[in-house]
Amino acid sequence: MNKMRVYRKSILAVMVGLASQQAFAAGFQLNAQSATGLGRAFAGDAVIADNASVMARNAAAMALFDKTAFSMGFESITSKIEVKDATYSVFGSDQSANYGNAGDTTIAPNIHLIVPINDKFAWGVDVYSNFGTKTDFGDNYTASEYGGFTEIKTLNLGLAGSYRIDEHWSVGAGLDIVYGYGKLKRTSSDALRTAVPSYPTTVANIDADGFGLGFNIGTVYELDDKNRFGFSYHYQPDVKAKGDDTYADTSYPDDEVTLKLPDMAEFSGYHRLNQEFAVHYSIQWINWSEFDTLDSSSLSVPIKTYNWKDGWHYAVGGTYYLNSTWTLRAGYMYDTSAQDSLTSISVPDSDRQWFSTGFTYHIDEESNVDFGFTYLLGKDVNVSESTTSGGTELSSLTAVTHADAILMGLQYSRTF
Template sequence: MTTFPIKALIAASSLALMAGMTTGAHAAGFYLQEQSAKQAGNAYSGAVTAKGADALWWNPAAIAGTTTKDLTFGLSYIDPKGDVDDTGSVIVRPGQSAASVGGNASAKDPISSGTLPNGSFSMPLNDRVAIGVTVTSPFSFETNYDSNDWARYDADKTRLTTVDIQPVVAFKINEWLDLGVGLNAEYTKATLNNALPNYSALQADGAQTLEGDGWNYGYTVGAQAHLKKVTLGLSYKSAIKHELSGSLTMEGLQTPYTAYNGTTDGLKADFSTPSQLMLGVTIQATDKLALHAQAINFGWSEFDYITISGSVNQAIPEDYRDTTSVAIGGDYVINPKWTVRAGIQSDPTPTRDGHRDARVPDADRIDYALGTSYQVTPRFAIDAAFTYVDFKDSELSTTTAAFAGTAAQTPIVISGELRDASATVFSVGGHFTF
């Protein structure tokens, strides 16, 4: 009974790590960058150089030298679209010839729409030191394939929720240099359901459900240099080594697989989320116009293996590659109450050809963003942004196996394509100073 838990836990851990297009988010891989409605307006091109609590996720130095308490909050609605189509996937049951996986050959919009909240608070301790905290959900998503979709053995219904709590302390070193450091405490909870093939294609599919959760920790350090009309921002967010503990339940398996039905407890999966090295520049071109550019190098290659432990021990290769996203944009102050923004971001996928499956139909993308802020009162402002995400088509191609390593081993060769994918993101938020 050990091989099924291996397969299911590998699938669940991979899904929890690879949100990509399946999250409805507009950052490649599994990273959700919707952590500020204000920063979304210029495609996050000025996030690492921005001042204020809403920029704490990107740079803990953002609150150094502040003189007021700052409370920010926001909510993003993410609406993904796209077809995940079968182009010849096959299953090879024991002693039988390769056959089509069957089912609905085109999964329409299998990724659920959803909302993503965020909030931050900061306060000065004196004219040099400030403290703050930001609460975000950087890896949260839900997928909902139909039970008869071609991808059912690889991906069915999945839910992942994360909460990242990042307390920060920031220091104003002198008139031009600010430094900050933060601790990232991240809670992750995942639930995955997949179909399982029975011995005969005439038998109804079985099912497996894996649930797991865990707390894990990392850190963020950052700096900002304010040089007359130029601000430079630099920050580093560490990789986080995650460990999920949970259980696997299998049901609906018929002869000769009935022995696999039941629940297995005490399973663990270890993996690392990527580090982020962020560099940005803001130029105050005029009294009203600020121009931004930002690059983020993601250490996706740190997600190289999923290590399984418990009743079995195994290391599963994932083979992600490092990527760099680039964004440019600007803010324009129309009047003391009203500011408008715009930006564009290019973000390549970390997944490699030959290792991309229906569970993670990721692709290179370009984001187009517009935003605005309105100062309702001297102490309260509203932020809003709209982002359109354009995904390239991408091929899905990989091989997995149910009952791996046993006489019942059942290879499943995935061949498919992500087509006509896009996402729209509406972000709204506000901030108080007091």
């Protein structure tokens, strides 16, 4: 009986770790605050302030508004995840584990409101998502303990204020209530259960949600009416996700998994070169090394230890003010991977390039519609995963993964 408990604990630690590490990688950062930003690869988004969505990137930029501003819209993120040259092995017996497309489509809505009180103070409220994805390998995938189903969603409710110090400097700060939801399902393969009859059928079945409290601070420096810079820092909280979860065929009522979301810092610049054209840029740091361990209230030791590295975004873009009716924009971003030595087939991560374009149609002086489009191009990544128990390898998977995505956004904005 003691040997069986050790065996089951080993399966629990390994397989839940596999499931969870696939659920929180750099690929889950949505950048879904606005269609306007999407159309320029979010270059300059912490300071441009062309609609109310800027408060999601930098609360200090609310000081740039002299009228009440409202924006609402959504983004769709459609990912294509290919698993190729894949070999699944159980005790040395090999079979192909290729999969054509494990991606899916995620819809991320957003809404923002900025209200100036006077020429010094402004406040704002918004709702948007920073993280989210969905992948599904189906019920019959050959290497089901490495694929399975994954869905992650977060919702950020923000309340912020800004203060204009003088004609050059503005500051801002806000509170963020973050709701997180996660659903993960992993089952053992037919081959593994045949080779090891005592192996659990349900490796992991997690359905949990919870809340965390974060904050953000920022500043804007206006050199003149054509040149300005912005900096912001967002502290992301630990979300305590609770649910009745199952690991290794064992149920854990009121299980609590701690999800450590990464902090972010961003520097942006905007320069209006002439009446028609402006250039803008951003550098963003994402603290993905925050994921050192994944912890559960049901265990006395961490479920999994990670080796993540911090990520960076480098974005540059341009805006062409064609006339009073149309504004055109484009941008490019290079987005570095958070995964290092640990990789997986379920929502794989890699360095990525963003190729973006978009436009604004000005209905009148107070209202407009924005559209943004991005093609996100990933790289091939070599993946090697294994499951062991008591020093014995039970199964393994080697593969090459490639993940691309198409992002589209639509948004309506109005000033009052």
